[in-house]
Amino acid sequence: MNMSDVDDRTKRELNREYWERFFEGGGYEKSDPDKWARIREWFLGAVRDTRTTRQPLRILDVGCGSGEDLAEFSRLGCVAVGIDASPTAVREATKNSGCDVQQGDLVDVEFGTDRFDGVFAKAVLHTIPRAEIPIVIEKIYAALLRDGVLFAAVFLGSEGEKLTKDQQVLVLMSEGDWRTSFEEAGFLPLTQKLRAAGCGRSGGGNAI
Numbered sequence: 367m368n369m370s371d372v373d374d375r376t377k378r379e380l381n382r383e384y385w386e387r388f389f390e391g392g393g394y395e396k397s398d399p400d401k402w403a404r405i406r407e408w409f410l411g412a413v414r415d416t417r418t419t420r421q422p423l424r425i426l427d428v429g430c431g432s433g434e435d436l437a438e439f440s441r442l443g444c445v446a447v448g449i450d451a452s453p454t455a456v457r458e459a460t461k462n463s464g465c466d467v468q469q470g471d472l473v474d475v476e477f478g479t480d481r482f483d484g485v486f487a488k489a490v491l492h493t494i495p496r497a498e499i500p501i502v503i504e505k506i507y508a509a510l511l512r513d514g515v516l517f518a519a520v521f522l523g524s525e526g527e528k529l530t531k532d533q534q535v536l537v538l539m540s541e542g543d544w545r546t547s548f549e550e551a552g553f554l555p556l557t558q559k560l561r562a563a564g565c566g567r568s569g570g571g572n573a574i
């Protein structure tokens with residue numbers, strides 16, 4: 367299949383089907399739980415640093431999968447809500463976390479405006495068609511309260527949009543291109559690590 371012949375809705379549908387098969391098949395063993403625990407801790411620390419007046423923190427997990435991060439955010443005292451395209455993932459996430467989890471596509475569903483202290487986007491933005499990534503990043507920006515924080519972990523690469531042999535559409539672009547996409551939506555960089563970027567919504571003194 368040539369990617370240029372496939373429209374964006376079809377690409378997202380291919381991905382929804384891919385992830386539905388994946389979660390129906392039992393999902394995966396989570397790799398490196400300690401690393402992700404440290405990253406959640408870093409993220410919540412960054413949110414607390416910039417959004418000091420609000421308790422409990424409201425966190426949106428976009429592409430929440432089977433809800434392990436939601437469960438941890440909830441355990442740590444946050445009001446966490448999730449969105450995922452896969453109905454099976456949504457059922458699992460609801461069961462695993464007890465949080466409010468909405469089934470829907472990140473391009474189509476409403477996130478609301480000025481609602482969240484933090485948005486957690488772990489391993490999901492590179493599964494949005496290239497042309498629609500700015501739409502999702504702008505929605506995330508709008509959903510954040512002033513000084514709210516986005517954490518995004520993305521695959522990096524140089525191949526652009528590609529269809530994998532298991533029929534998943536991935537967008538592989540450079541760290542610089544991701545950074546530009548976040549900055550064009552209005553985000554300011556907080557920090558940057560290999561395959562992980564944290565960005566703060568502009569309007570405060572939170573850029574370092």
Ligand SMILES: C[S@@+](CC[C@H](N)C(=O)[O-])C[C@H]1O[C@@H](n2cnc3c(N)ncnc32)[C@H](O)[C@@H]1O
Binds near residue numbers: 428452472
């Ligand atoms: C690699 S998994 C990551 C899941 C979770 N964030 C984690 O780290 O365990 C990607 C998730 O994004 C979801 N997803 C992919 N494209 C999506 C879209 N367009 N809208 C909503 N969810 C999407 C998939 O269903 C899947 O649960």
